[in-house]
Amino acid sequence: MAKPVSIEVWNPNGKYRVISTKPMPGTRWINLLIEQDCRVEICTEKKTILSVEDIIALIGNKCDGVIGQLTEDWGDTLFAALSRAGGKAFSNMAVGYNNVDVNAANKCGVAVGNTPGVLTETTAELAASLSLAAARRIVEADEFMRAGLYDGWLPHLFVGNLLKGQTVGVIGAGRIGSAYARMMVEGFKMNLIYYDLYQATRLEKFVTAYGEFLKSNGEQPVYWKRASSMDEVLREADVISLHPVLDKTTYHLINKESLATMKKEAILVNCSRGPVVDEVALVEHLKQNPMFRVGLDVFEDEPFMKPGLAEMKNAVVVPHIASASKWTREGMATLAALNVLGKIKGYPVWGNPNQVEPFLNENAPPPAACPSIVNTKALGLPVSKL
Ligand SMILES: NC(=O)c1ccc[n+]([C@@H]2O[C@H](COP(=O)([O-])OP(=O)(O)OC[C@H]3O[C@@H](n4cnc5c(N)ncnc54)[C@H](O)[C@@H]3O)[C@@H](O)[C@H]2O)c1
Numbered sequence: 001m002a003k004p005v006s007i008e009v010w011n012p013n014g015k016y017r018v019i020s021t022k023p024m025p026g027t028r029w030i031n032l033l034i035e036q037d038c039r040v041e042i043c044t045e046k047k048t049i050l051s052v053e054d055i056i057a058l059i060g061n062k063c064d065g066v067i068g069q070l071t072e073d074w075g076d077t078l079f080a081a082l083s084r085a086g087g088k089a090f091s092n093m094a095v096g097y098n099n100v101d102v103n104a105a106n107k108c109g110v111a112v113g114n115t116p117g118v119l120t121e122t123t124a125e126l127a128a129s130l131s132l133a134a135a136r137r138i139v140e141a142d143e144f145m146r147a148g149l150y151d152g153w154l155p156h157l158f159v160g161n162l163l164k165g166q167t168v169g170v171i172g173a174g175r176i177g178s179a180y181a182r183m184m185v186e187g188f189k190m191n192l193i194y195y196d197l198y199q200a201t202r203l204e205k206f207v208t209a210y211g212e213f214l215k216s217n218g219e220q221p222v223y224w225k226r227a228s229s230m231d232e233v234l235r236e237a238d239v240i241s242l243h244p245v246l247d248k249t250t251y252h253l254i255n256k257e258s259l260a261t262m263k264k265e266a267i268l269v270n271c272s273r274g275p276v277v278d279e280v281a282l283v284e285h286l287k288q289n290p291m292f293r294v295g296l297d298v299f300e301d302e303p304f305m306k307p308g309l310a311e312m313k314n315a316v317v318v319p320h321i322a323s324a325s326k327w328t329r330e331g332m333a334t335l336a337a338l339n340v341l342g343k344i345k346g347y348p349v350w351g352n353p354n355q356v357e358p359f360l361n362e363n364a365p366p367p368a369a370c371p372s373i374v375n376t377k378a379l380g381l382p383v384s385k386l
């Protein structure tokens with residue numbers, strides 16, 4: 001028998017029981033649920049990662065919907081428990097949903113929500129920050145200062161890479177990859193090479209227009225290229241940032257062989273998912289190539305790092321904080337809550353998950369729709385005409 005988990009309850013007499021497996025930033029998401037007659041139960045258990053048993057205990061005998069986290073294993077067991085409790089909706093508070101077995105949800109008729117768009121720029125900004133931190137050796141230099149080692153300016157002290165005029169490579173030029181590419185092209189006048197299964201037409205047009213603008217100002221223009229293979233990006237780019245989804249096709253996309261293809265002084269950034277990179281091979285590569293640098297937000301065995309990574313001076317590591325701006329995290333909570341609420345209320349699914357702004361406007365009621373449900377087609381859910 002699972003141990004009971006501690007919870008905080010809002011609107012105890014609400015008709016629909018909605019659970020959030022974690023406290024989430026802001027209060028708008030709670031108020032939106034309460035306004036629509038939901039009893040909101042927030043798990044306040046101290047442990048960071050809840051087990052399947054903990055979540056089963058939270059779901060109990062009657063539960064209309066759950067807002068969960070990317071650290072949780074949403075598979076057959078949890079969807080069956082939610083379905084038995086009468087639940088029809090689950091939403092990750094994340095855009096990535098590789099922790100969710102969507103087929104298992106489909107079998108139980110549970111809608112699965114995610115939170116696209118609201119985190120695009122915030123995540124791209126962290127990828128840009130890691131690119132700069134790695135290129136200019138900011139963490140190493142900071143540690144040096146704090147250790148009291150600075151005793152005067154020197155020509156060779158913490159020499160790094162200039163980005164201007166170099167080539168930025170993007171693997172996975174979707175929402176975040178494209179936003180990152182624009183930042184690096186416009187901010188640092190880098191050329192772009194990208195690899196994606198689909199053509200990033202808007203991104204290409206942006207770089208073309210910016211290149212023309214620079215030329216008309218008498219400056220060196222910037223160029224773009226869509227690579228026909230990932231290896232082409234790895235061979236040509238000076239800074240490479242990974243932004244694909246994690247699935248069978250992207251697991252260990254970066255491995256011993258692909259690392260060997262990259263320039264010796266290249267910079268690799270990963271703000272997608274840890275298993276996109278073979279981290280053991282990466283540690284070995286960092287050891288063998290001290291001028292090769294990485295910026296990592298995600299790790300293969302999160303929250304752990306593979307042995308040796310923490311000791312590498314040529315690695316900048318941060319704990320999966322790419323979407324961690326106040327506005328974004330509050331918006332993610334709102335989108336996740338509205339996904340669950342919308343399904344409970346029988347609303348249709350919003351037609352364009354890339355345009356979720358109407359749900360984020362605090363001065364107007366949100367549209368009567370679920371912002372983003374990934375299994376809309378499989379469940380045959382109606383789509384909003386708004
Ligand atoms: N570190 C973080 O905190 C953080 C924050 C947000 C998102 N993410 C991760 O970033 C991912 C991307 O988010 P998004 O909103 O840009 O999603 P998106 O769907 O807009 O973009 C993903 C892109 O990857 C491409 N892709 C898929 N398979 C590929 C392959 N084999 N090779 C090359 N490209 C491939 C897709 O065509 C798509 O363009 C999420 O799935 C999530 O895992 C991480």
Ligand SMILES: O=C(O)[C@H](O)CO
Nearest residue numbers: 093094095096119323
């Ligand atoms: O997929 C996501 O949304 C992130 O990893 C957390 O923001």
